[in-house]
Amino acid sequence: MNTAPFVEFDALLSGDQVGQLLHIVHTRAPYPTYGEGRRQDGFGAGIPQRYDAARNFVTTRAGQDEVWKLASRTNYFRETYAYERPLFPEIAFFQQLPQFVAAAQQVTGRRIVRPAIVYLNILVPGQELAIHTDVPEFRGANRTREPEWLLVAMHHSGLFDRWRRHIATGVSWYHDCEGGDFVYYPDGVDQAPRNLRVRRNTAIVLDTDSVFHGIAPVALRDTSLPPIEPGVRLHRDDDGRWSVRRDGEVRATYNWNDLRLSISWKAWCFKDEEELHVNDEHKDDLTLDQILEAFVGDLRRRGKVSSRPDDDTLARLILDEYIRFPVSA
Numbered sequence: 001m002n003t004a005p006f007v008e009f010d011a012l013l014s015g016d017q018v019g020q021l022l023h024i025v026h027t028r029a030p031y032p033t034y035g036e037g038r039r040q041d042g043f044g045a046g047i048p049q050r051y052d053a054a055r056n057f058v059t060t061r062a063g064q065d066e067v068w069k070l071a072s073r074t075n076y077f078r079e080t081y082a083y084e085r086p087l088f089p090e091i092a093f094f095q096q097l098p099q100f101v102a103a104a105q106q107v108t109g110r111r112i113v114r115p116a117i118v119y120l121n122i123l124v125p126g127q128e129l130a131i132h133t134d135v136p137e138f139r140g141a142n143r144t145r146e147p148e149w150l151l152v153a154m155h156h157s158g159l160f161d162r163w164r165r166h167i168a169t170g171v172s173w174y175h176d177c178e179g180g181d182f183v184y185y186p187d188g189v190d191q192a193p194r195n196l197r198v199r200r201n202t203a204i205v206l207d208t209d210s211v212f213h214g215i216a217p218v219a220l221r222d223t224s225l226p227p228i229e230p231g232v233r234l235h236r237d238d239d240g241r242w243s244v245r246r247d248g249e250v251r252a253t254y255n256w257n258d259l260r261l262s263i264s265w266k267a268w269c270f271k272d273e274e275e276l277h278v279n280d281e282h283k284d285d286l287t288l289d290q291i292l293e294a295f296v297g298d299l300r301r302r303g304k305v306s307s308r309p310d311d312d313t314l315a316r317l318i319l320d321e322y323i324r325f326p327v328s329a
């Protein structure tokens with residue numbers, strides 16, 4: 001596999017813009033945890049949205065931590081600031097950042113870039129983000145309806161390339177951080193990863209739907225970590241410190257410099273007006289039946305099934321067959 005393209009920024013924003021963004025981060029707190037996502041009905045009901053990544057994480061960490069701690073390690077804090085439109089006006093400058101738009105063109109080779117999503121991740125010491133690829137989108141299939149692990153398997157299978165919405169992702173940092181390196185595999189799953197140290201006002205743009213990536217542990221793994229389950233909030237306190245709380249209970253407090261903040265940006269990238277038109281007018285959208293039928297057809301060709309299995313068996317087969325993690329993850 002060739003090295004996947006990426007663009008790094010040594011100084012992404014002006015000093016004023018960094019201040020503007022950090023002001024937003026401070027004033028929009030408290031933040032919920034990532035584990036509070038959508039529940040799935042129908043196909044995939046009962047399977048966690050990112051079962052693919054969680055299973056790999058648990059398998060590679062088996063025996064190192066108690067279960068609550070393992071779950072707390074990777075249940076970091078997440079908030080969305082823009083989804084197609086800015087959710088508040090002050091974030092618009094970041095959503096439309098010209099340097100990200102240009103990098104997205106370069107990384108995807110597609111000239112029409114439509115900035116879409118801005119979100120924040122904050123990790124506290126002891127947390128990490130398991131190796132994964134992001135949730136991709138297809139015309140007619142995205143995370144508002146389909147299971148997230150199914151979308152990931154769809155992309156890894158290569159069976160749905162015609163319908164893929166190409167997404168460029170920018171990840172930016174605002175700390176000089178001990179640990180918490182961005183670990184990524186642009187050279188493919190069989191090659192060693194690269195590490196990017198987290199430094200204030202730096203960024204990388206790449207196709208995170210295709211390139212496996214994650215976050216190395218923030219500070220030492222033996223740092224005491226409070227239980228962080230869905231329902232926990234990260235608050236900014238009056239004295240400028242940050243606290244992990246559940247209702248009235250304060251579980252831990254941190255200095256800002258002990259936390260690891262990243263702000264991510266995603267844009268849909270289109271080859272030409274024709275592709276944009278097909279997307280916007282829903283001229284060629286997938287249906288769930290069509291997706292499952294294609295998987296069954298391929299599994300049949302691979303000799304894994306002879307007819308359509310029940311939903312649970314099919315889900316397990318798809319998870320086992322199509323998502324291959326890096327060997328060193």
Ligand SMILES: [Fe+2]
Pocket residue numbers: 132133134208213
């Ligand atoms: Fe990611």
